[in-house]
Amino acid sequence: MQKFKNKVALITGGTSGMGFATAQEFIKEGATVIITGRSKETVDKALSNLGSNAIGLVSNAGKLSDILDLQAQVKIHTDKLDVLFVNAGYGKFASIETADEAHFDELFSVLVKGTFFTVQQMLPIMNAGSSIILNTSFVTGFGIENFSIYSAAKSAVQSFIKTFSSECTVKKIRVNGISPGYIKTNIFNNTGLAPDQIEGAVAGIIPTLPFKRFGEPSEIAKTVAFLASEDASYIHGIEILVDGGLSNTK
Numbered sequence: 001m002q003k004f005k006n007k008v009a010l011i012t013g014g015t016s017g018m019g020f021a022t023a024q025e026f027i028k029e030g031a032t033v034i035i036t037g038r039s040k041e042t043v044d045k046a047l048s049n050l051g052s053n054a055i056g057l058v059s060n061a062g063k064l065s066d067i068l069d070l071q072a073q074v075k076i077h078t079d080k081l082d083v084l085f086v087n088a089g090y091g092k093f094a095s096i097e098t099a100d101e102a103h104f105d106e107l108f109s110v111l112v113k114g115t116f117f118t119v120q121q122m123l124p125i126m127n128a129g130s131s132i133i134l135n136t137s138f139v140t141g142f143g144i145e146n147f148s149i150y151s152a153a154k155s156a157v158q159s160f161i162k163t164f165s166s167e168c169t170v171k172k173i174r175v176n177g178i179s180p181g182y183i184k185t186n187i188f189n190n191t192g193l194a195p196d197q198i199e200g201a202v203a204g205i206i207p208t209l210p211f212k213r214f215g216e217p218s219e220i221a222k223t224v225a226f227l228a229s230e231d232a233s234y235i236h237g238i239e240i241l242v243d244g245g246l247s248n249t250k
């Protein structure tokens, strides 16, 4: 039996990587999925691969006016959401000395402000029994050089899991998080690194990973689907690490 028959899921940042894989997983399980992305081009490309049970919206998670308009855009297609996966984002990395205000504001806008206001704006169309999942990162557990701003932003999202879950208990909306390890997505494309630098970074990381491989986006998607499903009906306010054991080895 399909787990999400007649359910509607909104996935922010659903045009590639984990968001796209999660959209595929929910559609496979019977859901209608609404994805967001920053450009019509990326949204349309994803829709052409997801098929007729997907709807696409252009909405920038780093732009408050877009987020304030998102509920109205979603309501054109549905009165209610059963699942909200707040996933849109990317990383940029710089040392304490070289990071500037623009870098700080950019990451905090997309990851912290974006997450907060997306949840705020979607809550009115989420009913009892629905589920919110926030995407954090394994990096919050470590002191990785050049990651200070990205890790701080993801730590704020981690904090939202706790506060949002407390506040949503009365609404019977479960709130949880997923904390991915290194996952094979387009994330490095937003870092400003050249392709050969990305290749070099990936080649340097793989030997440090317990399974000697990056995680697949589908491995995140299946965990998000679990957290959103009835199988997780008593799971609330926690974060699941999907990092192939990396956090255990440091």
Ligand SMILES: NC(=O)c1ccc[n+]([C@@H]2O[C@H](COP(=O)([O-])OP(=O)(O)OC[C@H]3O[C@@H](n4cnc5c(N)ncnc54)[C@H](OP(=O)(O)O)[C@@H]3O)[C@@H](O)[C@H]2O)c1
Pocket (backbone or CB within 6 Å): 012, 013, 014, 015, 016, 017, 018, 019, 020, 036, 037, 038, 039, 042, 043, 059, 060, 061, 062, 063, 087, 088, 089, 090, 091, 110, 135, 136, 137, 138, 179, 180, 181, 182, 183, 184, 185, 186, 187, 188
């Ligand atoms: N890959 C990893 O190793 C890793 C590990 C831990 C956590 N994460 C987190 O996982 C999430 C998903 O990233 P990914 O790894 O799947 O990378 P990805 O393949 O680059 O996907 C990122 C998605 O977010 C969207 N996006 C980025 N900025 C956006 C914005 N301002 N507004 C709306 N959509 C936006 C992108 O859409 P458009 O390009 O179409 O706008 C795309 O759909 C991010 O929050 C990232 O920080 C990644």
